[in-house]
Amino acid sequence: MTQIVNLSGSQDINGILWGWVWGDGGPENLTFSFPTGTAEYTDNGYTSITNFSSFNAMQQTAVRTALANVASFSNLTFTETTATFAVLRYADATSIFYTTDTSVATHTKTDPLGTAEANPPELGFGGTAPFSAPYAQGDSWYNGYLSPLLGSFQYAAGIMHETGHNLGLKHGHVTQDGHGITFPMLPADHNSYEYSVMTYSQFPGDNATNGDNAPDHPTTYMQNDIAALQYLYGANYGASAHNGNTTYTWSTATGQWFIDGVGQGAPQTNFVLMTLWDGGGIDTYDFSNYTTNLSVDLAPGAWTILDTSSAHLQRADLGNNGAGGAEYFARGNIANALADPNNPTETTSLIENAVGGSGADTLLGNAIDNTLTGGGGDDTIDGRGGDDTVVYSGARSQYATSDVSGSVRIEDQRFGTPDGTDTVSNVEFFRFANRTYTRSEVLNQPPVLSPDSGSPHALTERLASTNSGSADAVSGTLPFTDDGGDTHTASTLLSTAIWSAGAIPGSTSAALASAMSASISVDSAAGLLAWQFSLTDRHVDFLAVGETLQAIYDVTIADQLGNSATRPVTIAFTGTNDAPAVDSGSSVLAKSINELPLVTGSPATDSASGVIAFSDADLNDRPTATVDTSQQTVSWQDATHDYSAELTTAQMATLLHALQIAAEAGNTNSGKIDWSYNIFDSELDFLAVGESITVTSPVIIDDHHGATVDPKVVVTLNGANDAPIAVADSNGTAKSKTVAVSASAGVLGNDSDPDVHDQDDLFVSQVNGALGNVGHTVKGSYGSLTMNADGSYVYAANKGALPAKIVAQDTFAYTVADGHGGTDTSTLSIVVFNPGVxxxxxxxxxxxxxxxxxxxxxxxxxxxxxxxxxxxxxxxxxxxxxxxxxxxxxxxxxxxxxxxxxxxxxxxxxxxxxxxxxxxxxxxxxxxxxxxxxxxxxxxxxxxxxxxxxxxxxxxxxxxxxxx
CATH class of the missing domain: 2.150.10.10 (Serralysin-like metalloprotease, C-terminal)
Incomplete structure (x- = not known):
């Protein structure tokens, strides 16, 4: 179905209307196809087609891109089909013979095809046949447009242009009659590629008959094309028109535009020439990646210029007059679509927000509420209508404001002035990092706070005091001035804390964060801020002698609007030396060693070990440990006696040198000293049961700054009983004689006991293995023996003859005992010989x-x-x-x-x-x-x-x- 279209109220629209429209002038779904042969044409009216070829993949992609662009702003939708007789058909040929029947068409072309041509929808009128035969309407033909890259002549003046004809658009550079109405050409200033792809004029004033020599072309339908197609089919406010909250960005490197980060295809070179229609939502132009000077205008039909300088970066080159004239660069890069021509008061399609780059930008709002962010550089911002908001990255106190001829001048006071100095007009709200202000509030001046003349305020860690709960404190005042009538509050914030020797412990950092407070002691136009610092001394125990801790606080005064001023106040601590300390709960300082019982001369090592855990509050101290040999002591005792004086020099040396210490790997200001005590068991043989040696060894832990601690390692060596050592005895006597030996010269005289104090307590407990033989006569081969407990004995030799060849001797076994269960057995041998020997x-x-x-x-x-x-x-x-x-x-x-x-x-x-x-x-x-x-x-x-x-x-x- 085809329907007549009448003039609109706008020459920008009328200048490209053909006069007819598909359907009834509302939403319409049109099919499109890429025929693969001539039959569906010649079997249905075409006379002949020369050198037919179907569209290649690039051509097909270009068609789909162009139709998707149309669908994004109008109520036209498109369905691709492989069936015959689609509404829109695309193919290549060198010549077309439509018909010779002038009753069905006035377009009876038989000459070779030019670059491209199309057949718009049309009905006969006033007895005159339509321009194109009904069976050809919607068909477009192309001769040589094989590479229609985005932004190229083949795409803009080919695919988009001919598709525009087939949707009901005429050439914008000519006047055309249709169904009794004359459709004018475009207004002279808009008769260019900047406003329509339907004109042959590359730029205003261009001779449309000179041919195209523009290096760059639009990548979308432009604002007059969009308005005309919306006039014919209605405007799109649906999802395909991005009716949500949408952010639009552009690449400075390729010219590609992005919708919520999704690329829409890059043009053949790095330029931007397009028109954007948005179907609703809260939308944003985000140019924060640009460093050029921008001009962003959010009004309908207005332009965004991505570089206002003479370098006009990314501006499209639209060619020249062909006679040596200068190149014409498009007046802008991104055009906002005109308002919906069927609802010209709508504001749905307007872009709400804009974000500038780092250059000196101009941001202009529109009739609705805009949020404008200038970014870096010295920007000019005009909100125009609506309740507009301008946005800054810092807190209000970081900017100076003033009224300059009705505009608000906002100057970033931060280092490097990241937001520059802006001139803001027709904006109702000013959003800073801390809050949003009205115009009157933002012009309220912040207080002026005097610097702290006493910084740094020196404090010293308490000497030789660890874990002290006492407070290290200092206080001061800062005068301020402000507008009369303002009220104020004071606050503090730890800005920086620096330890001269490393990273500050977490507990100290936390304590420093709350150590400074401030209050307003006098609140007036000339007032006084009082600050107080107090830190528990234990929080600076980690400072070694000579180290420093510097805490810098931002002391801030703010008025009732949040305008504020800040001055640094510096507190400087100097460390003193803290002595190392022993952690008794983690230390093992005392151990016992038990001598092996009834073992004499053992080479086994008796050992004990422990650990000294220490810490030094001064984190960078590295204490070391040594045994204080000059203060080591040894005592030898039993329950009632002190035998210490009996120890020999050699024994003392052995007992003292048995202690060894070694620092554990990884010790820092805290750690552990391992100690071990190792002594041969034979060195303890002299100890009797019930006796003990106590070796006390001070270990000096020195922080090398004059402070020490000397925990004492105590090793107790407990004696055990060692058996006595009996040595064989020998004597001789003539037969018939008696030999009597006293106790001092008896069998115990050469016996010994390793337990020194058992020596005098030895006694004979058995003779020849029997307890009853002690003190009684025991017969031998050559005589009789009476041996007493004290070791004395009497031997009486017999009178009989002695053997001729062997030496006569009696051998008696005796057992010596120490009274503690230890015994040993040896012999007494007595040779008996003849008298005279x-x-x-x-x-x-x-x-x-x-x-x-x-x-x-x-x-x-x-x-x-x-x-x-x-x-x-x-x-x-x-x-x-x-x-x-x-x-x-x-x-x-x-x-x-x-x-x-x-x-x-x-x-x-x-x-x-x-x-x-x-x-x-x-x-x-x-x-x-x-x-x-x-x-x-x-x-x-x-x-x-x-x-x-x-x-x-x-x-x-x-x-x-x-x-x-």
Whole structure:
């Protein structure tokens, strides 16, 4: 259906009306297609089509973009179809033969096709056929428009232009008659690409017949095109017209525009020439990314210029007159659509808000309530109608304001003046970061606050006082002046806190934040602000000597409107030294060590360990620890005695040096010192049960600024019982004789007890394994023994004959006890010989025999035994050297005889007698004899040896040995 259109009340619209419209002049859905062959044309009226080709992908995209643009501002919608006979059909050809029938069309073109042509909707009128045959109306044809890039001639003067014809628009540069009405050309100043894609005039005054030489073209239908199509089909206020709260932005690099951040396609070069229709909502032009000087006008039909300088960046180059004239640059970049021509008083389509860039911008509002943000630079802002708001990034107190010829001058006082100096007219509200002001309020001047002449105010941390609850305080006053009648309040805010040595602890930062307060002590046009600072001293304990803490407060006075003035007040603390402290709850300072019981000479290490936890309130102090050796003490006690004086120098050194300390890795102003005490158990053998050694060691923790703390590590060494050590005893007597030995020379005389104070308490508890034998006579082979508890004994030798070959001896076992459960057993051996034999015994000495028979007893060890000329008995002990001399000699070895050397053993003459517990037979002895360079060596099962100097194993025989 096609319908006649009459003139509107606007030449801007009438100048591009063809005179007919699809449908009934309201919302209309039109189908469109891209035919793939000529049949649907020639089978339905076309005479012929030369060099037909279907649209390529780029051409199809361009059509969809153009139709979407039309749908965004008008009540036309479009449906793409592949069916035949769509309302709008797009194809390429080189020539079209529509018809020769003038009764159906006046357009009977048969000559070659130009660049492009279209067939608008039209009915016959007054007996004259329509311009195009009904079957061709809505068709557009293109010859060579294969790359219609956004902003190119092929897109604007091709796709958009021909589509405009097919929707009912004529050329804007000509006057045209239709259905009895004359449709004028566009107004001279609007006859350009700036207002319509339907004119051949690139710019006002351009000769439309000269052809197009413009480098740039519109990327959308322009404001007259939009108004005309809205006049024909109605304006779009729906979602496709962005009727929500929408933000529009543009790229400074490509010229692409964005709707809520979504790109709408970049033009072929970096320019902007477009018209924007918005269907409602609270909408914003956001140019905050621009650094050029902008001119933003929100009135309908007005322009936004993205660079007002002579460089006219991003302005479209619309060509020249073709005769050497200057290039014409579009008068603006972004045109606001005209008001809805069918509802010219509507304000729905108006843009409400604008945000400028960093240049010197001009922002002009419209008839409704606008919110205008100049941004950086010195801006000129005019709200025009409505209740308008201008926006600033800072608080009101950061700007100076004044009335300049009815306009409000707003000067940013902050460093760098981020908002510049603006001139604001016809604006009702001024929005700052702290609140919104009316015009009269914003012109109210803020108070003037005098600087603090006393800053910095010096305070010193309390000396040698940690965790003090006392307050470090200072106060002062700041005079101020203000408009008469204003009332004021005071406030403070911690601006900056700086510790000369690092990051301030969180607790101190929190305390500093509330340490300053202020009040108005005198409120008038010439008033007085009083401030007070108070901080609990423990909050500056972390300061080391010489360190500083500086707190800078913003002290602010504000009037009832929120206008304010701020001055810094500086508090400067100087640190003093705080002593390190020991954390007793986390420290282990005392430990005990127990000597191993009934173990003597053990190489085991007895150990104890602990830790000293410390802290220093001065965060940058790094305390270290040393043992104060000059103040270490050792005490040796039991329940009733102090034996400390009995300790030897060597024992003291061992006990004191057993303590070691080491700092843990990662120690800072706080940390731990590990201590350990390690001593060989054998070093404690001298302690008896019930006795203890206490080693007290002060550990000095030094902060190296003159302060120390000296916790004491106390190690208690508890004694345990050690068994006594019994040593074999030896004696001799002639038969029929009696030998009596006192206690002092008795069997206990050479016995000992590692527990020093048990030595005098030793006694004989058993003889030959029986308690009842003590103090009673025990018979041996050659005599009888009576041994007493005190170690004294009497041995009475028998009168009978003695063996001919072996040495006669009785050996008795005895047990020594310490009274604490410790015992040891050894022997008393008594050699019995014939009268006339000399008996000598010694230790670590030389024993000389005479010319007669002798018994030389070296069993105590480390002796030199020289037998002499008679038949002698030489008794060996550890480390002895034995020389028999002339005559047949017998060398006697008892258990544990040690290492002995016989210098002159004469085989077949001398004899060696071993205790029968050492070997089983003479053969066994020979089997345990080896040759060495020093002579034959006899070795028993315990490793004790007898070396026979100058004798070889081969020279020895069984008759050389006896066991008894």
């Amino acid at each position: 000399s008996y000598q015994a010694g230790i670590n000495t030389t024993l000389n025999g005479g010319n007669g028979p002798d018994v030389l007893d070296g069993s105590a060890g480390h002796d030199i035994l020289l037998g002499g000329n008679g038949p002698d008995v030489l008794i060996g002990g550890d480390g002895d050297t034995l020389t028999g001399g002339n005559g047949p000699d017998t060398f006697l070895f008892r258990p544990n005889f040690g290492a002995n050397t016989i210098t002159d053993f004469n085989t077949n003459i001398d004899a060696i007698q071993f205790d029968r517990s050492l070997f089983t037979s003479a053969t066994d002895i020979l089997n345990h004899t080896t040759d060495t360079t020093g002579g034959a060596v006899i070795t028993d099962a315990t490793g004790d040896t007898v070396t026979l100097v100058g004798v070889t194993l081969a020279q020895l025989h069984a008759i050389d040995f006896f066991l008894a």
